[in-house]
Amino acid sequence: MIGRWRPLPLFRLYRPALVAASLGVLFSVVGAAAVARWEDRVNRVEFESTAETEAIVMQNGMNEYISRLVALRTLFESTNEDVTRSEFETFAGRLFERHPGMLRVAWLPRVNRKERAEYEAAAAADGVSGYRIKSLQGDGFATAPQEDEYFPVFYSTQPKTSPVYGMDYATIPDRYAAIERARDGDRIAALRTRLYEPREGDQLPNVLVVVPVYAKGTSRDTVADRRRNQAGVIVAAFDLPLLLRAIRTTTAASPAISVNVYPPFTGQIVSLEQSLPDFSSSATAPQSMADVSKGVHWSGNLRIGDTDWQVRALPTAGGPLETAYDRALTVLVVGMLLTMSLASYLVLASRNSRRLSLANRRVLELAQTDILTGLPNRAFFLARLDEINRQMREDGLTFSILMLDLDRFKNVNDSLGHGAGDLLLRQVAQRLKSALRQSDVLARLGGDEFAIIQEGCDDQRVCSAELAGRIAKLVTEPFLLPGHRVEIGTSIGIAIAPEHGSNQEQLLRKADLALYRSKAAGRNCFTIYDEAMSAELEARNMLEGDLRDAIARCQFELHYQPFVDVASGQRCGFEALVRWRHPTRGLIPPDQFIPLAEETGLIVALGEWVLRRACEDAASWPSDARVAVNLSPVQFKEAELFDVICAALGDSGLPPERLEIEITESVLLERGIENHAFMERLKSIGIELALDDFGTGYSSLSYLTAFPFDKIKIDKSFISNLSHRPHSSAIISSIVTLARGLDMSVTAEGVETSEQFERLKGLGVNFAQGYLLGRPQPIERIAPEPPVAGSRLDAA
Numbered sequence: 001m002i003g004r005w006r007p008l009p010l011f012r013l014y015r016p017a018l019v020a021a022s023l024g025v026l027f028s029v030v031g032a033a034a035v036a037r038w039e040d041r042v043n044r045v046e047f048e049s050t051a052e053t054e055a056i057v058m059q060n061g062m063n064e065y066i067s068r069l070v071a072l073r074t075l076f077e078s079t080n081e082d083v084t085r086s087e088f089e090t091f092a093g094r095l096f097e098r099h100p101g102m103l104r105v106a107w108l109p110r111v112n113r114k115e116r117a118e119y120e121a122a123a124a125a126d127g128v129s130g131y132r133i134k135s136l137q138g139d140g141f142a143t144a145p146q147e148d149e150y151f152p153v154f155y156s157t158q159p160k161t162s163p164v165y166g167m168d169y170a171t172i173p174d175r176y177a178a179i180e181r182a183r184d185g186d187r188i189a190a191l192r193t194r195l196y197e198p199r200e201g202d203q204l205p206n207v208l209v210v211v212p213v214y215a216k217g218t219s220r221d222t223v224a225d226r227r228r229n230q231a232g233v234i235v236a237a238f239d240l241p242l243l244l245r246a247i248r249t250t251t252a253a254s255p256a257i258s259v260n261v262y263p264p265f266t267g268q269i270v271s272l273e274q275s276l277p278d279f280s281s282s283a284t285a286p287q288s289m290a291d292v293s294k295g296v297h298w299s300g301n302l303r304i305g306d307t308d309w310q311v312r313a314l315p316t317a318g319g320p321l322e323t324a325y326d327r328a329l330t331v332l333v334v335g336m337l338l339t340m341s342l343a344s345y346l347v348l349a350s351r352n353s354r355r356l357s358l359a360n361r362r363v364l365e366l367a368q369t370d371i372l373t374g375l376p377n378r379a380f381f382l383a384r385l386d387e388i389n390r391q392m393r394e395d396g397l398t399f400s401i402l403m404l405d406l407d408r409f410k411n412v413n414d415s416l417g418h419g420a421g422d423l424l425l426r427q428v429a430q431r432l433k434s435a436l437r438q439s440d441v442l443a444r445l446g447g448d449e450f451a452i453i454q455e456g457c458d459d460q461r462v463c464s465a466e467l468a469g470r471i472a473k474l475v476t477e478p479f480l481l482p483g484h485r486v487e488i489g490t491s492i493g494i495a496i497a498p499e500h501g502s503n504q505e506q507l508l509r510k511a512d513l514a515l516y517r518s519k520a521a522g523r524n525c526f527t528i529y530d531e532a533m534s535a536e537l538e539a540r541n542m543l544e545g546d547l548r549d550a551i552a553r554c555q556f557e558l559h560y561q562p563f564v565d566v567a568s569g570q571r572c573g574f575e576a577l578v579r580w581r582h583p584t585r586g587l588i589p590p591d592q593f594i595p596l597a598e599e600t601g602l603i604v605a606l607g608e609w610v611l612r613r614a615c616e617d618a619a620s621w622p623s624d625a626r627v628a629v630n631l632s633p634v635q636f637k638e639a640e641l642f643d644v645i646c647a648a649l650g651d652s653g654l655p656p657e658r659l660e661i662e663i664t665e666s667v668l669l670e671r672g673i674e675n676h677a678f679m680e681r682l683k684s685i686g687i688e689l690a691l692d693d694f695g696t697g698y699s700s701l702s703y704l705t706a707f708p709f710d711k712i713k714i715d716k717s718f719i720s721n722l723s724h725r726p727h728s729s730a731i732i733s734s735i736v737t738l739a740r741g742l743d744m745s746v747t748a749e750g751v752e753t754s755e756q757f758e759r760l761k762g763l764g765v766n767f768a769q770g771y772l773l774g775r776p777q778p779i780e781r782i783a784p785e786p787p788v789a790g791s792r793l794d795a796a
């Protein structure tokens with residue numbers, strides 16, 4: 001469908017950018033999430049592997065400490081002699097020399113009631129002054145009451161002045177329980193305990209490890225054996241945080257994880273929230289176990305004796321194993337940037353494409369619009385005609401084409417200028433629009449030609465005739481141009497589809513033929529095409545072909561009509577009038593072929609032949625006989641006309657003073673300045689100029705003063721009216737007066753009666769021409785001697 005273009009809605013314009021932006025954001029987020037998950041998984045695997053390694057390393061370190069205690073036990077169980085105090089101190093000191101975190105090691109023999117005094121005395125002898133077996137009472141010690149069995153601190157790596165010497169572990173319930181567990185199970189027991197001689201400022205909880213020692217060579221197979229044969233226990237106090245830190249330092253533990261060690265939950269229900277680590281490798285405050293469990297963590301155990309300590313490892317804050325999501329962030333940022341870039345590019349591309357499309361549409365619109373009137377132009381009209389023709393044929397409907405040509409538009413253009421002509425065309429376009437329905441198509445085909453497609457009528461013939469009548473009436477209404485009131489008309493030709501044709505070409509040709517007929521019929525009317533017009537056209541085409549042949553074969557002849565001096569009755573000369581001797585149709589008068597010759601341009605060649613022939617003929621006439629030759633407006637536009645005339649005169653030898661050139665007012669309508677100059681050139685060589693058919697044309701009188709004529713030929717229509725229209729005499733009288741004033745002569749054409757002749761004579765007309773004085777005849781039939789005016793008149 002050919003129609004007005006509308007821009008795309010904004011949403012549709014930017015849809016590619018919106019889709020790209022949405023997909024881009026979606027892919028960026030999904031991609032970033034996937035990368036984050038992948039980062040998490042990789043970090044978690046690495047973290048768990050590192051944490052596991054750390055736990056194993058810590059366990060090995062702890063085992064090393066325990067193994068040294070076991071070595072000490074071997075000392076007690078392997079010697080035959082009792083281990084002396086100094087041997088214990090030396091051996092224990094060496095064992096734990098480079099093992100930070102080992103606070104103290106002590107030997108607690110199993111002492112019965114009878115041996116008590118002996119032990120107390122031996123210790124005192126070894127330099128532990130005031131040694132006695134003590135029991136714990138509150139925060140202090142008191143001499144132990146008589147019991148069956150004691151486990152007093154006997155040897156220790158503590159200075160001998162320490163109050164712990166003699167402290168009986170059997171009086172401290174948790175420690176005694178650990179001794180029993182160790183003894184009965186022949187295993188190493190451990191417990192978290194408070195030291196009774198804490199180091200200055202040492203608030204850290206400590207671990208006490210108990211190693212059972214049995215008498216050398218005794219059985220320990222059963223619990224009873226072990227209870228019976230226990231010699232004592234080796235007790236070691238660990239500063240657990242220091243110990244673990246030392247292990248981590250010596251094993252170059254990874255700083256990427258931080259390790260928290262929580263106390264064992266032996267048989268107790270302990271709130272996880274409250275369970276703070278006993279050891280944390282991180283510098284930050286220890287978290288509760290519950291907090292740790294919420295995040296990324298690794299869980300394991302640290303075995304100390306018969307207790308399992310809870311190990312929780314975390315990725316160190318800001319360390320390499322804490323997932324920083326930097327790759328995911330990079331993916332997100334890069335994705336967003338790419339999305340933004342793509343979306344921006346698409347927005348710009350959409351805008352550019354919209355701009356381009358607008359420009360294209362504008363070009364298309366301009367290509368289909370007549371700039372002057374704003375109406376669709378010929379290209380649009382033809383395209384629309386094709387479209388409507390196709391549609392109507394499919395639907396079995398009819399439509400009409402109206403071809404319009406303004407009458408006298410050229411007149412306005414030439415007399416008032418092109419600006420006024422343009423304005424007039426715009427006003428005509430508006431009037432035509434106002435006469436049409438929305439569905440009708442109106443176009444300006446060019447110049448003063450308009451065309452209409454009318455559809456949707458029940459009776460297309462009646463409908464288009466009504467429209468044409470309305471338009472003709474509208475266009476005859478005066479138009480107001482600046483300073484002028486202009487009256488024009490329009491000729492209209494109508495073709496109806498499908499009656500007059502099935503395609504664009506046929507319909508346009510037939511509408512044109514009808515238009516031609518309207519013009520020929522006197523303009524400002526409309527004609528609906530009928531088949532006779534085509535026959536006429538065919539005949540005209542045939543005539544055109546014949547005319548071309550006739551020029552080539554020289555089938556023309558000149559007839560001469562005399563004109564006489566009214567006062568003397570003497571013949572002054574002849575007007576040359578061309579005839580076509582057609583091989584089959586006989587003699588054809590000029591009215592039937594001159595217009596066609598003018599339309600086809602053949603008049604140029606024909607006119608030159610007439611001119612040459614007339615000059616040649618006239619050259620043989622008496623020296624005072626003149627010849628008048630008609631020049632067509634088409635010939636007048638030819639640049640070579642002056643040379644052609646000169647050549648005709650030169651070749652025939654006819655003096656220029658004996659040649660009269662007759663032109664009609666229509667010649668003067670165009671190219672005023674050039675024509676004036678041309679006429680002056682003709683006059684300058686002696687040729688006379690006559691204004692032919694005066695009184696039939698336009699603003700005749702103004703031409704008389706503007707152009708250098710020698711003669712005015714009053715049209716025969718005035719002469720024939722002389723007898724029954726009195727004002728014709730008055731007009732002729734005025735023309736004669738005016739001509740005299742301008743030093744011109746006057747010829748009356750079409751004088752057929754003596755009465756006319758006499759009246760013209762009375763009115764002062766200089767020359768007369770008409771059937772009364774002689775019909776146009778071939779040169780050979782013209783009498784050599786001019787007849788006397790009186791006798792001719794009598795003869796008529």
Ligand SMILES: Nc1nc2c(ncn2[C@@H]2O[C@H](COP(=O)(O)O[C@H]3[C@@H](O)[C@H](n4cnc5c(=O)[nH]c(N)nc54)O[C@@H]3COP(=O)(O)O)[C@@H](O)[C@H]2O)c(=O)[nH]1
Pocket residue numbers: 561575576577578589590591594607610630631632692693716749750751752769770771772776
């Ligand atoms: N450009 C050219 N135009 C030419 C040429 N030859 C003729 N013409 C023009 O053709 C028109 C018709 O001419 P024609 O049929 O020859 O008619 C002329 C006379 O026969 C006719 N006439 C003369 N006297 C009378 C009369 O008493 N009554 C009457 N009814 N008709 C008469 O008038 C025609 C001459 O008219 P005009 O030229 O205005 O003097 C005509 O317009 C010719 O001009 C040509 O070679 N070139």
